[in-house]
Structures are given as structure tokens and as C-alpha cells.
Amino acid sequence: MEGVLHQFLSGIASGAIYASVALALVMIYQATHHVNFAQGEMATFSTYICLTLINAGFPYWIAFCITIVASFVIGVLIERILMRPMQNAPVLSSVGVFIGLLLIVNSLSGWFFGYTIKSFPSPFPNHEMFDGYVSGHELGLTIVTLIVLIAVYLFFRHTKLGLGMRAAAFNPASSRLVGVRVGWMLALGWGLAAAIGAVAGIMVAPMVFLDPNMMAGILLYAFAGALLGGIDNPLGAVIGGFVVGVLENIGGAYLVGTELKLTLALVIIVGVLVVKPSGLMGRAVLSRV
Amino acid sequence: MSEQQTLGAPSLTAVETSRPAGWGRWLVAACLLLLAVVPTVSFDSYHLFQFTMVVVYALAVLGLAILTGFNGQISLGHGAFYAIGAYTTAILMYNYDVPYWVTLPIAAVVCALVGFLIGLPALRLGGMYLALTTFALAVAVPQILKLNALQDLTGGVQGLTLDKPDPPFGLALTTDQWLYLFCLGVTVALYVVGWNLVRGRVGRAMMAIRDQAVAAEAMGINLSMLKTRTFAVSAMFTGIAGSLGAIVVAYVAPDSFNFLLSITLFVGLVAGGAASIPGTIVGAVFVEFVPNWAGDLSKAAPGAIYGALLIAMLFLMPAGAGGLLNTVWRRLGRR
Numbered sequence: 103m104e105g106v107l108h109q110f111l112s113g114i115a116s117g118a119i120y121a122s123v124a125l126a127l128v129m130i131y132q133a134t135h136h137v138n139f140a141q142g143e144m145a146t147f148s149t150y151i152c153l154t155l156i157n158a159g160f161p162y163w164i165a166f167c168i169t170i171v172a173s174f175v176i177g178v179l180i181e182r183i184l185m186r187p188m189q190n191a192p193v194l195s196s197v198g199v200f201i202g203l204l205l206i207v208n209s210l211s212g213w214f215f216g217y218t219i220k221s222f223p224s225p226f227p228n229h230e231m232f233d234g235y236v237s238g239h240e241l242g243l244t245i246v247t248l249i250v251l252i253a254v255y256l257f258f259r260h261t262k263l264g265l266g267m268r269a270a271a272f273n274p275a276s277s278r279l280v281g282v283r284v285g286w287m288l289a290l291g292w293g294l295a296a297a298i299g300a301v302a303g304i305m306v307a308p309m310v311f312l313d314p315n316m317m318a319g320i321l322l323y324a325f326a327g328a329l330l331g332g333i334d335n336p337l338g339a340v341i342g343g344f345v346v347g348v349l350e351n352i353g354g355a356y357l358v359g360t361e362l363k364l365t366l367a368l369v370i371i372v373g374v375l376v377v378k379p380s381g382l383m384g385r386a387v388l389s390r391v
Numbered sequence: 392m393s394e395q396q397t398l399g400a401p402s403l404t405a406v407e408t409s410r411p412a413g414w415g416r417w418l419v420a421a422c423l424l425l426l427a428v429v430p431t432v433s434f435d436s437y438h439l440f441q442f443t444m445v446v447v448y449a450l451a452v453l454g455l456a457i458l459t460g461f462n463g464q465i466s467l468g469h470g471a472f473y474a475i476g477a478y479t480t481a482i483l484m485y486n487y488d489v490p491y492w493v494t495l496p497i498a499a500v501v502c503a504l505v506g507f508l509i510g511l512p513a514l515r516l517g518g519m520y521l522a523l524t525t526f527a528l529a530v531a532v533p534q535i536l537k538l539n540a541l542q543d544l545t546g547g548v549q550g551l552t553l554d555k556p557d558p559p560f561g562l563a564l565t566t567d568q569w570l571y572l573f574c575l576g577v578t579v580a581l582y583v584v585g586w587n588l589v590r591g592r593v594g595r596a597m598m599a600i601r602d603q604a605v606a607a608e609a610m611g612i613n614l615s616m617l618k619t620r621t622f623a624v625s626a627m628f629t630g631i632a633g634s635l636g637a638i639v640v641a642y643v644a645p646d647s648f649n650f651l652l653s654i655t656l657f658v659g660l661v662a663g664g665a666a667s668i669p670g671t672i673v674g675a676v677f678v679e680f681v682p683n684w685a686g687d688l689s690k691a692a693p694g695a696i697y698g699a700l701l702i703a704m705l706f707l708m709p710a711g712a713g714g715l716l717n718t719v720w721r722r723l724g725r726r
Contacts (some may be wrong), residue, residue: 193465
């Protein structure tokens with residue numbers, strides 16, 4: 103029983119990471135109906151920026167903040183330069199651009215920062231907590247992620263800009279009529295998604311070590327989480343992310359072993375599509391003829 | 392040399408069913424025939440190997456084109472079917488001493504079946520969901536192949552090393568030359584099948600689903616069934632390409648079928664232009680030669696050049712090389 107509890111708590115910690123990445127995916131999906139396949143690589147790139155800053159002598163939290171801002175800017179630029187012209191292109195083209203972006207960012211990470219696996223510092227105490235159930239880092243990353251998630255929630259609920267972004271995603275034409283600058287709202291959404299991804303990358307790096315392909319598996323779990331919760335529902339995606347984290351850890355420990363962990367994500371994705379394609383909290387897809 | 396002659400067949404059917412033959416089309420067919428023979432006699436074994444891989448990739452990209460180009464379903468995981476085809480052939484040859492040519496139909500059936508099963512849930516929904524599911528499949532496949540429980544069958548991380556087959560009937564060819572002709576023959580035959588499939592009744596139904604799903608359904612097309620069957624056919628084509636690939640390379644290992652392979656096929660599709668059968672050949676040439684060239688150009692970041700080329704193609708020529716070929720082809724027919 104203690105083992106299960108331990109796995110459950112570790113699952114919550116990895117779930118926090120999946121939840122953040124899933125939230126980043128959903129933010130872009132809601133606004134544009136595109137799934138950003140490059141989300142993971144962008145987060146990895148941000149993590150490298152942070153490591154470079156730390157190595158250059160910046161204190162951890164300063165480096166953290168600079169990285170978040172830089173990632174935000176990169177996200178906005180990507181939307182402005184690459185995604186804007188593809189706005190009305192067929193799905194194949196936009197998927198192609200995302201794949202191209204994935205290749206470019208992955209390759210640049212390796213080129214700028216090297217392909218060797220690097221360790222990443224953790225700002226949290228290293229010792230076990232609560233009778234060894236969670237490590238200091240796991241607890242710290244869960245808290246940081248929860249702060250980010252709550253901040254995002256408050257931003258969208260209680261600020262005018264957040265309202266504008268929701269409006270732009272919900273109904274671009276009407277928003278434009280009441281004076282919301284839809285194009286910039288989409289760019290801000292990209293920036294926010296990149297920033298949230300950066301937090302996830304920085305938080306997960308001490309656990310899995312940093313290399314250019316660090317986020318590939320995490321992105322897959324985030325997909326599974328987003329689908330499970332409903333890909334058009336941010337709250338659902340966050341809950342889905344946590345559920346997938348717990349399933350992955352308990353399933354990995356007692357069911358399939360570490361060898362098949364990625365396959366578990368595939369099974370979750372296919373399972374959701376078979377049983378409830380709209381996810382737990384998503385809306386069913388209706389199209390007007 | 393029957394393989395070369397059948398290469399002209401696609402253009403024959405095209406000409407017979409549409410309009411009187413323009414001399415330009417015959418010229419193109421003749422040139423293609425000549426081009427297909429050239430590598431056999433005049434290339435050293437390394438370049439011949441590259442051309443054999445072009446033929447193999449062409450078949451794999453054709454499978455993807457049938458799905459994405461003509462049916463509008465996006466797959467980012469066709470490398471998985473390539474892997475399944477390759478492993479079916481390798482396991483049969485290595486563990487059960489089955490002759491290499493017998494493994495092709497078996498791999499075809501296996502891949503079609505797996506494709507059908509994967510497609511069944513994912514195809515009920517829009518394009519993004521299928522892209523997601525196949526993405527997950529592509530990432531998961533190497534892990535499944537490395538599985539300890541299957542190690543006796545698959546050779547685990549080490550993979551399986553195969554023997555290259557000798558030319559039959561005492562033909563005076565080297566092994567590489569024979570393999571090239573063998574792959575060319577299989578691929579040309581399957582191109583004819585693919586061409587006829589796309590131009591026929593089923594092909595029109597596939598394109599109707601791509602262009603206007605609701606109208607297609609109203610006309611009595613069973614959407615999910617036809618989409619799933621298209622997926623199965625597409626998986627079968629790519630799977631056979633995987634089989635040929637395994638025979639040619641004479642080696643299979645989990646890490647040669649990673650996510651990058653799926654990306655490679657996808658890039659080939661985009662380069663060729665999704666809905667173009669001749670374009671798939673251009674796409675195959677692209678994915679075989681451009682990575683080497685990108686590697687020469689920049690040792691540090693070949694992936695960045697590859698990705699930048701992909702994005703540039705999407706921006707500058709969304710119809711791919713196939714769109715260009717199509718225009719030329721029509722001009723030639725008109726004369």
C-alpha cells in the first residue's frame with residue numbers, strides 16, 4: 103500500500119508537468135484548432151536558455167524569469183512569422199509547418215547547446231519529505247506548476263486581456279467587431295503557451311536530465327492528457343494531465359513496466375478516441391452543414 | 392526486362408481512358424523507361440543502393456499519398472507500418488527461413504490488418520485526431536520492438552541481420568543489381584494498382600470524402616468504412632515498402648524505425664505534392680538525397696535545413712513537385 107501511495111504522489115508530480123504542457127497545447131488548439139507538435143521542442147529550447155543563463159552566473163530565479171520572458175517573445179514571433187500566413191491553409195500545410203518547426207528547434211538545440219546529456223540544477227532542497235514519500239524537488243515542482251495554473255486561470259477569468267483572448271478564440275468575427283485585436287490575441291496565446299511550456303521544461307529537467315529530445319515522451323503524455331480531459335477545455339486538460347501522470351506511474355510500476363510506458367500513452371489516446379472522443383469535459387464536435 | 396516495360400503502363404491507361412495520346416506523353420514514358428534501366432548497368436553498388444532506396448521510399452510515400460493526398464487523412468506515423476512490414480519480413484526470413492519474395496504478401500496482409508485496426512477508432516474523427524494517434528504510434532513503435540518479451544523473435548535492441556538473396560535463374564547480375572530490379576518490379580506493379588485505385592470508382596469516392604465529407608455521405612458513401620479501408624490499403628503499401636527495405640538493407644533494428652522515419656515519409660509526401668502519384672517519385676528522390684546534401688551543407692544542424700526546406704516548400708509551392716509535373720503533363724497531352 104505504501105508503494106502505491108508513493109507511486110501516486112510521484113504520479114501527481116509528473117502529472118503536474120503533463121498538465122502544464124497539455125494546457126499549453128489546449129491554449130493553441132482553442133484559438134486556432136491546431137495541435138502544436140513543436141510544443142515539446144520549444145520547451146526544451148527554453149530549458150537550454152535557462153541552463154545557459156545559470157551557467158553564466160545568474161541566480162536561479164532570475165534566470166527562470168528571463169527564460170519565461172524570452173520564451174514568451176519567441177512564441178509571439180513564431181506565431182507572427184510562421185503561423186500567420188498559414189491561417190487559412192489546409193490542415194496538411196499547418197501540420198507540415200509544425201513538423202518543420204519541430205525539426206528546426208530540435209536541431210538548433212543540439213547545434214547551440216550540444217547533444218550530450220546535461221544535468222540541470224534544482225532550486226528545491228534535495229532531501230526526502232513526508233517520510234520519504236516525495237522528494238523535495240517533486241513537491242517544489244508541483245507547487246510551482248500549481249501556481250502557474252492558478253495564475254493562468256486568474257488571468258483568463260479576471261483581466262480584460264484574458265477576456266479578449268477568450269473572445270478571440272470563441273468567436274473571431276464578433277470579437278473583431280467589438281474591437282478586440284484578434285491577430286494579436288492569437289500571438290499572445292502562442293507566447294503564453296511557450297512560456298507555460300518553458301516552466302514545464304525547467305521543472306522537469308532536473309528529474310529526466312537535459313538533452314535535445316527530452317520532451318518527446320512528455321509531449322506524448324501531454325497529448326494523452328489533453329485528449330482525456332477534452333482537447334478544447336483547459337480545466338479538463340489540466341485534470342487529464344494529472345490523471346495521465348498517476349496512470350503512467352502506477353501502470354508503469356505494477357502493470358506494464360518501464361519498457362512500455364510510451365505505449366501506455368498510445369493506449370490511453372486510442373482508448374479515449376474509442377470510448378469518449380470528446381474527452382471527459384470537452385464539447386462534442388458538431389459541424390453545421 | 393519485363394519490369395521496365397511495365398513502367399510505361401500507367402501512362403498507357405491514362406492515355407487510353409482520357410484522350411488520344413500526345414507524343415509528349417510517349418516521350419516521357421520512354422525517358423522514364425530509359426532512366427529506370429540506367430542505374431542497373433552503369434552505377435557502382437553504393438549509388439545503386441541509393442537508387443534502390445529511392446524506389447523503396449517511392450512506394451512508401453505512395454502509400455501515404457493514397458491516404459493523405461487522395462483521402463485527406465493526415466498520418467504522422469507511417470514509419471510504424473514501414474517498421475511492421477520490415478519486421479514481418481525479417482522475422483520470417485531469420486527465424487523461419489522463408490524465401491524473401493514469399494514474405495511480401497504476408498507483410499502486406501499483416502500491415503493492412505494493423506492499419507485497419509488503428510484506423511477504426513481514429514478515423515471516425517477529424518484530421519488532427521488521426522495525426523495525433525499516428526504520432527503516438529510512431530513514437531511508441533521502437534519501444535515495442537525493443538520489448539524483452541519479444542526478444543527471441545525480434546532480436547531486441549540488436550535487431551536482426553539478414554542474408555542478401557542471390558539472383559535467381561542463374562542471371563548474370565550482382566546481388567545489388569538483382570535487388571534493384573526486384574524492388575523496381577514490385578514498386579511498378581503496385582504503382583499500377585495504386586493508379587487504377589485512385590482513378591476508379593473507389594478513388595473518386597475517396598476524393599469526394601476529402602473534398603466534401605457531408606456531400607459524400609449524402610451520396611451514400613459509408614464514410615468511416617471507406618476511410619478505414621483506405622487507411623488499411625495505405626498501410627499495406629507502406630508496409631510492403633518496409634519489407635523491400637528490410638531485404639535491401641539486410642538488417643532491421645528498432646532505432647532505424649524511430650519517429651524520424653515517419654517524418655521522412657511525411658516530408659517526401661509534401662515535397663512531391665500530396666495528391667500526385669508521379670510526385671511521390673520526386674518526393675522519394677528528395678528524402679533520399681537531400682538529407683545527405685543538408686549534412687554536407689551544415690554539419691552542425693542538418694535537421695534545421697531539412698525543416699526550413701519543408702516550411703519553405705509549404706509556403707512557396709503548396710502543390711509540391713507533383714503540381715508542377717501535372718501542369719507539364721497536361722501541356723504535353725494537349726499537343
